[in-house]
Amino acid sequence: MNVDLHCHSTASDGALPPREVVSRAARQGVELLALTDHDQLGGLAEAREAARRAGIAFVDGVEVSVSWRSVTLHVVGLGVDPQNDALQTGLQHVRSGRIERAREMGRGLREAGIAGTFEGAMALADNPVMVSRTHFARHLAQRGVVAAAKDAFRDYLVPGKPGYVPHRWAQLAEAIRWILDAGGRAVLAHPGRYRLSAGAMSHLMEEFRGAGGRGIEVVTGSHSPDQYALFGALALQHGLAASRGSDFHGPGEGAELGGLPDMDGRLQAIWTGWGV
Numbered sequence: 001m002n003v004d005l006h007c008h009s010t011a012s013d014g015a016l017p018p019r020e021v022v023s024r025a026a027r028q029g030v031e032l033l034a035l036t037d038h039d040q041l042g043g044l045a046e047a048r049e050a051a052r053r054a055g056i057a058f059v060d061g062v063e064v065s066v067s068w069r070s071v072t073l074h075v076v077g078l079g080v081d082p083q084n085d086a087l088q089t090g091l092q093h094v095r096s097g098r099i100e101r102a103r104e105m106g107r108g109l110r111e112a113g114i115a116g117t118f119e120g121a122m123a124l125a126d127n128p129v130m131v132s133r134t135h136f137a138r139h140l141a142q143r144g145v146v147a148a149a150k151d152a153f154r155d156y157l158v159p160g161k162p163g164y165v166p167h168r169w170a171q172l173a174e175a176i177r178w179i180l181d182a183g184g185r186a187v188l189a190h191p192g193r194y195r196l197s198a199g200a201m202s203h204l205m206e207e208f209r210g211a212g213g214r215g216i217e218v219v220t221g222s223h224s225p226d227q228y229a230l231f232g233a234l235a236l237q238h239g240l241a242a243s244r245g246s247d248f249h250g251p252g253e254g255a256e257l258g259g260l261p262d263m264d265g266r267l268q269a270i271w272t273g274w275g276v
């Protein structure tokens with residue numbers, strides 16, 4: 001089955017509205033889809049309805065921003081109830097502060113000689129409270145400051161660069177608690193993206209599982225084939241299920257919906273019991 005349990009719409013930093021993400025997924029052959037916008041449930045109703053029309057199975061999802069030790073982690077919640085109070089209130093707290101952070105990013109870039117980026121990023125953010133580094137990256141690319149949006153994550157928007165502003169997100173245990181409270185399964189997103197030693201990664205997996213985390217992403221847009229193998233092995237070692245998701249943000253930006261290889265059949269699929 002073609003399963004894609006991680007993607008974004010204009011409800012956060014995706015380029016397409018929820019209904020277009022779903023119709024595109026259906027065209028790409030996806031049979032079970034989760035929309036997982038950052039810290040935001042606002043796109044789910046539209047996506048669910050579009051999935052019904054397109055005849056594909058759909059799971060309500062979210063991707064929660066978490067601060068753990070000195071790094072930012074993402075935890076995907078799958079099968080969550082979008083009406084759940086604990087989840088809604090928690091996410092509202094995580095969202096607050098994004099606009100102020102964006103203003104500070106704009107100030108930093110202006111001091112580096114690039115004026116007007118706060119306004120430019122806000123103009124690209126369909127949902128202003130969800131303004132993110134992605135919107136700054138797209139703006140910098142459109143202006144020709146960088147050749148492509150991804151280059152902004154090398155030159156401007158990462159620690160040590162003028163457009164980076166550290167931010168305090170949710171705690172790991174509370175993010176997992178909100179997801180469980182909402183009836184969902186918590187999945188550690190794209191573990192290969194975190195700059196952690198093998199020891200720290202192992203601690204993270206233990207802490208994640210101890211707090212009620214259920215799985216990790218193994219096949220995801222930002223992992224290499226070597227990392228599919230590495231994180232597949234870690235999932236087995238730590239007794240965690242495995243997930244597959246493109247982390248699609250828009251056409252021509254990173255991985256395509258449903259376009260990744262199948263997961264190793266020896267892994268326990270996080271989507272057991274869902275879909276067809």
Ligand code: AMP
Pocket residue numbers: 013038065131132133134149150153249
């Ligand atoms: P924020 O939540 O505002 O810190 O923005 C994080 C978002 O930036 C992620 O969800 C990705 O969409 C994007 N992002 C982070 N790092 C990179 C990268 N190296 N290349 C492309 N996009 C990235």
Ligand code: MN
Pocket residue numbers: 008013038134249
């Ligand atoms: Mn994103």
Ligand code: MN
Pocket residue numbers: 063074189190
């Ligand atoms: Mn992420």
Ligand code: MN
Pocket residue numbers: 006007008063247
């Ligand atoms: Mn994502």
